[in-house]
Amino acid sequence: MTNALSRRPAVLGTISVLTALALWEFAGRRELSPALPPFSDVIAAFIELMNSDRFREAVVATAQTVAVTYPVTVVVGVILGVLMATIKPVRWALDPWVNLGLSLPLVSVIPVLIFVFGLDSATIVAVIVVYTLPVLIVNTASGVRSVDPELISMARSFGAGRSLMMRRVILPGAAPLTVAGIRIGAGRAIRGAIVAEQLIGLIGLGGLIQRLGGAFAVAELYAAILFIGIIGVVTVALLGRMETRVVV
Amino acid sequence: MIEISGLGMVFEREGRPFVAIEDVSVDIADGEFVSIIGPSGCGKTTLLKIIAGLLRPTSGSVAVNGEQITGPGPERALVFQNFVLLPWANVLDNAAFGLEARGLGRDERRAQAATQLARVGLNGFESHYPRELSGGMQQRVGIARALAVNPDILLMDEPFGALDALTRQLMQKDLLSLWQESEPRTGVFVTHSMDEAVYLSDRIVLMNTRPGRVEETVDVPFGRPRNRELTAHADYRTFANYLSSKLETMQRDDMSSRNE
């Protein structure tokens, strides 16, 4: 029987999740700890949250900032990535900054950004840009470099100009890696926004988490965390789906 | 008319100069089909790329119709060994790519591409994608793409090298009939196979290696139009064998000189 199960990861996964939730409910009912309410309480809190104004405000605040800032950053990042891959001096100049952006714990920069931009969404914008620009640039540049050089030779042999080369050869060829970068960046944008909001403590979903934690509203806290996690999983899955459509 | 004089190409490999070809001079008349053949490393692909305008020679010159070439031009079109089709475009758009580069509008270039696709026998495959086609079919698209720009000179870099033996035979036959039934174009054909060279060409340029150079030019003594029956002929066999053994001698000489 174990062999049959191992061939069906979806079944295993479902069993695992259901069992975990059942244990959670059971342990919660036994009141083992005030920090562990039964899962049913969390569901109830979830529904209450969904209907509450302050939750909706928080979601809208975070979503708005991300939804406006990230696409703009994507455009800038892709352009810089293409430039970096095609013009050598640009690559050498941007390289150290992009590498720093990828190897440093960017969380450390958030206090400075809060200091400079204040305790509001301007800081979140800055955080999203800092968190995602390096990833977008690097992945786009990789994508451009991954284009089969024979395709470029072929296009040159037919006299293709710069614009046609970009449109029909380089950008479509770079698309898979670029979209991968966009997917990774989206995760980082959400994470960065929420951490920054937690550090600011007043705005968005992150601020809500901090307030719920401070008020020991355990069930609501878990509900909010589940919400954020599920949004994260869904976003990654959707973007992953988009990615497979782009890969030729 | 292609006039190649004193052509030389020196690459830098690991900091040292590598002579790919040296002092190559060949004249190719209008309408001639010339094969370039030689052992590996004799520079035949380099030579073709220079004629195509993709490489700048380090010495010598290539003149087409009296004018020296400085890069790719509308009178020359290249067919690649690995087909090199755009994987994200369908057959029709791939065949139309050369015309797109020339600035033709979408409807016009698609119509012209469709005509060429029909000539190479790919009627009905216009909306397929390269990954759905066999190697032979993909190469037909490559040939259609090159023909679509109506070049005076068709350059082919081992176009059937990546195909299996059966498909290769079919393609050779089709190329021959394509050649013989259309307006006279000049053809420069790089290949590894002496049989293929003799079957298709008016003249064969034998190249030797290290450094790449022209060893000899041989006229193919068979008239046109030709067909598959030629290959059964005793004279064809003798001629092809004679040239093959020349090639083999060159290859062995090269290998033994490398062992020294």
Place this chain on the structure above:
Amino acid sequence: MTTLAIPRSDRRLLVGASSLIIGILLWEVYARLAADPVFIPTVGDVSVAFLQLLAEPDFWSAYATTLEPFLIGWAAAIVLGVTLGLWMGRSTIASGLSAPHLAFLNALPISTLVPVVVIVAGIDLLARSMVVFLFAIVEVVLTTASGVRYIDPDLFDMGRSFSLKWGKRLTRIILPGAAAGIAAAVRVGTGRAVVGMVVMELLLVSVGVGKLISRYRDTFQAPRLYAVVLSLAIFALAVQAVLRRLEQKALIWRGD
């Protein structure tokens, strides 16, 4: 032929270094001319503040206090994470059972779990170590597991044909085969642990580096604030460099 007489690799370094220097100069110009000195200190001020900090015992004891939970959490994450990862990689059942949980934890910003840790464990050493641990564990498990899955399955068949017991199987097939994956897991996990350390310091304003940051922020001592952040960046780069050196040593020791 190159136009400059400088070899290519050196040219790269030059342009890269000058790019950093130009960036710093631009900051300096902006700081002096346009920006409010309260919020954007000059490079000079930050450098002075940095050197001052290095001379103060408070600074070093802050780092010592911060490093304790970092090392504990990091070590626990590596040991537990690699073990779990090896198991996940070998057992499709374990992998299937844990997949949804790991996917959730991977998509969730771990910083949201910090208030939970506080509620459950307070803000003492254990709690702070747990934060670092949580940040690193998921990546370590996933990276190790995928490294194990990469091992040529024929090797296991070979082992089974010789009736290899699980201890030998671990030391002769799994660990060597997964070595590259484990090395990658340690690398990634350490990076995440450093992030966890910083988040822990900032959210659980404790007695370490986080306290320095909030102190300088609240008293508007911009140069010192920037200097502490700079020290965190240097710490992170130093950790990476040490790891790389260890990895190279381990590779030499392995002999391949």
